[in-house]
Amino acid sequence: MGFGDIVEQAVDDACNDMYGTVQPAVDAISAAIKKVQPLLNSGTWQGPAATAWIGDWNSFYSGVMRLLATMPGAEASVISGVRDQMEKIEKQQAERQSA
Amino acid sequence: MSGGEVGVNPELVSTAASALENLRNVLSTNVPIIVNTMNGYWNSGAGSPVSLAALNQALGRSADDAASMRSRASLAADWERQHVSLSGGIVTIPWNPSDALTAQADAQNLAAAEAEADSNPKAARTAIQAVQADIQDHADSGDKQWLADFYNDGAPSVANLAQTLHNIDGANAKLDYQDRFTVLTKADQQILATFGQGLAATDKAGLLSPPAAHAIADAPDIWSATMLVKFGPPGSDWAVSEPKSPLNKQGVSLLALMTQSVYTDEQNGTLTVPVGYGASYDQQDRDQLQQTLANYDPLQVLLTADTQNKNATWQVMGGPDGAGLAKLLLGNDGSYDLGQLGLWAQGERNNEGLPSGTFTLVPPGKAVPEMTPMTVFDWPDPNAVGAFLNASTSVPRGHNPDAWLSAEAAKNIIDNTPPSGVFQEDPAVQQALLATAQRYLLDLSESTTYNGPSDVLTFGNNPDAPYILKITGAHVTGSSSDTPLSQFLNQILSNAHDAGVLNASIKTALGRYYTIGETTGFPPGGPASPDDDMASLLGRVTSESGNIKYVVGTQQDEQNAEVNSMIDFAKDAATWLPVVGDYADKAESVASLFGVPMDLPTDNAASAATANGYDFADAETQINVPMVQALINAHAIPASDLANQPWLVNGKIMLSDQSSPGQQPSAAAFSTWWDQYNKVHNLSAKEAEYQHQMELQNHQDAASGGGS
Numbered sequence: 095m096g097f098g099d100i101v102e103q104a105v106d107d108a109c110n111d112m113y114g115t116v117q118p119a120v121d122a123i124s125a126a127i128k129k130v131q132p133l134l135n136s137g138t139w140q141g142p143a144a145t146a147w148i149g150d151w152n153s154f155y156s157g158v159m160r161l162l163a164t165m166p167g168a169e170a171s172v173i174s175g176v177r178d179q180m181e182k183i184e185k186q187q188a189e190r191q192s193a
Numbered sequence: 194m195s196g197g198e199v200g201v202n203p204e205l206v207s208t209a210a211s212a213l214e215n216l217r218n219v220l221s222t223n224v225p226i227i228v229n230t231m232n233g234y235w236n237s238g239a240g241s242p243v244s245l246a247a248l249n250q251a252l253g254r255s256a257d258d259a260a261s262m263r264s265r266a267s268l269a270a271d272w273e274r275q276h277v278s279l280s281g282g283i284v285t286i287p288w289n290p291s292d293a294l295t296a297q298a299d300a301q302n303l304a305a306a307e308a309e310a311d312s313n314p315k316a317a318r319t320a321i322q323a324v325q326a327d328i329q330d331h332a333d334s335g336d337k338q339w340l341a342d343f344y345n346d347g348a349p350s351v352a353n354l355a356q357t358l359h360n361i362d363g364a365n366a367k368l369d370y371q372d373r374f375t376v377l378t379k380a381d382q383q384i385l386a387t388f389g390q391g392l393a394a395t396d397k398a399g400l401l402s403p404p405a406a407h408a409i410a411d412a413p414d415i416w417s418a419t420m421l422v423k424f425g426p427p428g429s430d431w432a433v434s435e436p437k438s439p440l441n442k443q444g445v446s447l448l449a450l451m452t453q454s455v456y457t458d459e460q461n462g463t464l465t466v467p468v469g470y471g472a473s474y475d476q477q478d479r480d481q482l483q484q485t486l487a488n489y490d491p492l493q494v495l496l497t498a499d500t501q502n503k504n505a506t507w508q509v510m511g512g513p514d515g516a517g518l519a520k521l522l523l524g525n526d527g528s529y530d531l532g533q534l535g536l537w538a539q540g541e542r543n544n545e546g547l548p549s550g551t552f553t554l555v556p557p558g559k560a561v562p563e564m565t566p567m568t569v570f571d572w573p574d575p576n577a578v579g580a581f582l583n584a585s586t587s588v589p590r591g592h593n594p595d596a597w598l599s600a601e602a603a604k605n606i607i608d609n610t611p612p613s614g615v616f617q618e619d620p621a622v623q624q625a626l627l628a629t630a631q632r633y634l635l636d637l638s639e640s641t642t643y644n645g646p647s648d649v650l651t652f653g654n655n656p657d658a659p660y661i662l663k664i665t666g667a668h669v670t671g672s673s674s675d676t677p678l679s680q681f682l683n684q685i686l687s688n689a690h691d692a693g694v695l696n697a698s699i700k701t702a703l704g705r706y707y708t709i710g711e712t713t714g715f716p717p718g719g720p721a722s723p724d725d726d727m728a729s730l731l732g733r734v735t736s737e738s739g740n741i742k743y744v745v746g747t748q749q750d751e752q753n754a755e756v757n758s759m760i761d762f763a764k765d766a767a768t769w770l771p772v773v774g775d776y777a778d779k780a781e782s783v784a785s786l787f788g789v790p791m792d793l794p795t796d797n798a799a800s801a802a803t804a805n806g807y808d809f810a811d812a813e814t815q816i817n818v819p820m821v822q823a824l825i826n827a828h829a830i831p832a833s834d835l836a837n838q839p840w841l842v843n844g845k846i847m848l849s850d851q852s853s854p855g856q857q858p859s860a861a862a863f864s865t866w867w868d869q870y871n872k873v874h875n876l877s878a879k880e881a882e883y884q885h886q887m888e889l890q891n892h893q894d895a896a897s898g899g900g901s
Contacts, residue, residue: 108234108239111230111234112230115226115230116226116227116230116231119222119223119224119226119227120223120227122219122222122223123216123219123220123223123224123248123251125219126212126215126216126219126220127216129212129215129216130209130212130213130216133205133208133209133212134209137202137205138201138202138205138206138209139199139200139201139202139205139206140199140200140201140283141198141199141200141288143197143198143199143288143289144199144201144288147288151258154247154250154251154254155251157247158247158248158251161243161244161245161247161248164243165227168231168240168241168242168243171240171241172231172234172235172239172240173240174240175234175238175239175240175241176234176239176240178239179237179238179239
């Protein structure tokens with residue numbers, strides 16, 4: 095196996111982790127939050143205590159949803175970072191060999 | 194509507210609770226995956242980190258959100274049903290109801306679900322699952338007070354839950370072939386596991402009220418209540434006692450109370466198990482039916498749980514039902530097929546000719562109803578029975594309530610053990626009998642001349658002394674071979690391995706007591722001559738061994754096993770009655786005492802010659818080998834007297850009929866040495882005394898022909 099293959103293998107592993115493990119977990123959480131949201135409305139309950147709690151819940155989980163929305167970018171950044179790291183090592187290896 | 198009160202739609206708030214529970218579960222599974230994977234890369238320098246704190250915060254608050262909403266849903270459902278604060282489909286409830294209020298609501302919801310199980314099984318199951326979810330939430334958060342409030346309110350319904358679930362399944366069953374063997378589905382078992390865990394946690398925390406314990410233990414359907422134990426946590430997770438109350442004067446554990454109820458119902462012929470949903474069975478179903486019923490037999494469920502709990506075993510066996518239960522478990526009760534717990538009889542067909550879906554346990558000795566469509570045997574699991582009996586006599590000897598109960602348990606077991614000629618116990622059960630004998634060895638030895646009724650007393654009637662056993666071991670006149678002591682010993686001795694262990698135990702004790710008597714003397718306040726008592730017991734054992742008719746091959750194996758079993762005994766270490774001093778730490782292994790090779794094979798043909806060299810049944814070596822070895826071990830024989838003796842190897846007596854070139858066999862050398870040594874040191878008086886004690890037992894046992 096050449097060093098180029100090792101770079102591709104590391105990138106593939108990172109892709110599998112990001113798209114095969116992390117993103118499905120992100121999607122599962124997102125779906126679970128969306129299942130709750132429509133149930134928190136005035137048809138379910140009436141009263142200031144409930145209204146305050148709903149406001150707090152919606153506000154908090156809006157933040158969680160925003161975080162989840164940033165995850166694809168973070169995942170891409172990881173994959174890109176892995177590629178950069180491995181290519182840097184590959185370059186150093188090539189320089190050592192030529193020296 | 195004011196302050197912290199809200200109007201809620203009960204159905205929607207229940208749906209919201211379910212959605213929040215789902216969110217909690219999803220977060221619990223997935224947040225660690227995201228956080229761990231991303232941090233792994235970021236820590237290695239790959240990618241640009243972002244804060245994942247919000248995910249961890251969500252994980253933290255989701256459990257409380259779900260639990261709170263479930264409590265609101267439970268309260269709303271309860272008040273809606275009772276038309277409390279209900280208007281236009283909206284129920285007004287406190288937004289933050291107290292634990293007591295929601296626990297009570299769940300108890301009432303459960304009772305209502307069970308009441309409507311026949312008419313609306315689907316709604317009943319949904320309501321039960323909602324209560325299950327609430328229990329799980331509070332159990333997860335360690336909210337024991339909420340659990341206590343729930344179980345103390347809802348105990349009767351909790352006890353009836355398994356039967357309700359079975360009935361709900363029956364209403365929905367497609368009646369496939371395998372349905373005829375269904376008692377509880379996997380889903381039912383999961384529900385019962387949650388309810389059982391909550392109940393055990395409440396019980397263990399000492400928060401179960403006496404009426405609630407009574408409602409569980411004396412439930413009209415004790416089978417249903419027992420399923421909480423079967424699918425709940427192990428018996429060690431349940432309380433070892435309950436608060437004393439008029440309903441439970443001794444304060445025994447919930448598990449023990451349940452076992453007593455099961456035994457009572459078993460004896461009354463009212464112990465029932467629902468199986469299938471009214472199927473007709475034929476011969477091809479018999480094995481699977483038997484297996485199913487054994488699996489759901491409440492007595493066998495509780496034997497296992499009691500053993501895990503430990504205290505429950507001596508509370509049961511030392512309690513009012515101990516003697517009867519011993520009879521049942523030891524196969525000494527009944528007029529047909531000894532060894533069974535009874536016969537499962539399918540209920541009679543109804544007026545429309547449809548078969549019953551219930552089996553009733555007919556106890557041994559009772560008649561099976563004539564119109565019973567199907568019967569199967571209820572065989573006990575000997576491993577469960579053996580472990581249960583063994584645990585029941587395992588309390589360290591002493592003067593406390595547990596020691597008394599354990600001694601009572603031992604008395605009940607010994608008194609009700611049948612002789613091997615009547616019923617041969619499974620080896621696992623015999624093992625429990627042997628362990629009991631070892632724990633009460635000196636008591637048994639002192640019982641060889643006792644002709645009163647078996648009893649548990651304090652030694653010397655001193656109220657502060659340890660509890661001791663008195664077992665009927667002799668009659669005023671005639672043979673003692675039919676006494677409980679002889680029959681108990683006879684059962685143990687019928688197992689060649691156990692016979693060897695028992696012989697080894699007695700000989701070790703004899704040697705030990707002899708040495709103590711000859712050196713320091715016996716401590717005051719204890720038995721005057723425990724060495725003589727041991728000799729008596731050895732005589733009784735020798736006599737009972739003669740009453741057992743081994744087949745030829747077994748007899749040889751018994752000799753071999755006696756040698757090998759000493760090694761096993763050594764692992765267990767003897768227990769010694771504290772009244773003559775605590776010698777447990779001095780109880781060297783029997784193998785060490787007798788110099789037994791550690792790897793003697795039990796194979797009959799291969800080891801016959803070797804075993805003959807250790808014939809401890811020989812009249813002389815029965816007594817003097819243990820005496821001498823004990824003296825050597827106590828350094829009571831000067832080294833000069835032992836110099837160059839071929840039978841002494843590394844401080845251990847090694848007897849053999851085989852001789853080395855130029856030497857006499859070690860067995861013969863030992864005999865020669867003994868003849869000379871005991872003349873000088875006057876050991877023969879003691880030897881004669883012990884042999885006299887043994888002879889007395891032989892004569893007593895054989896007074897009317899022996900045998901049992």
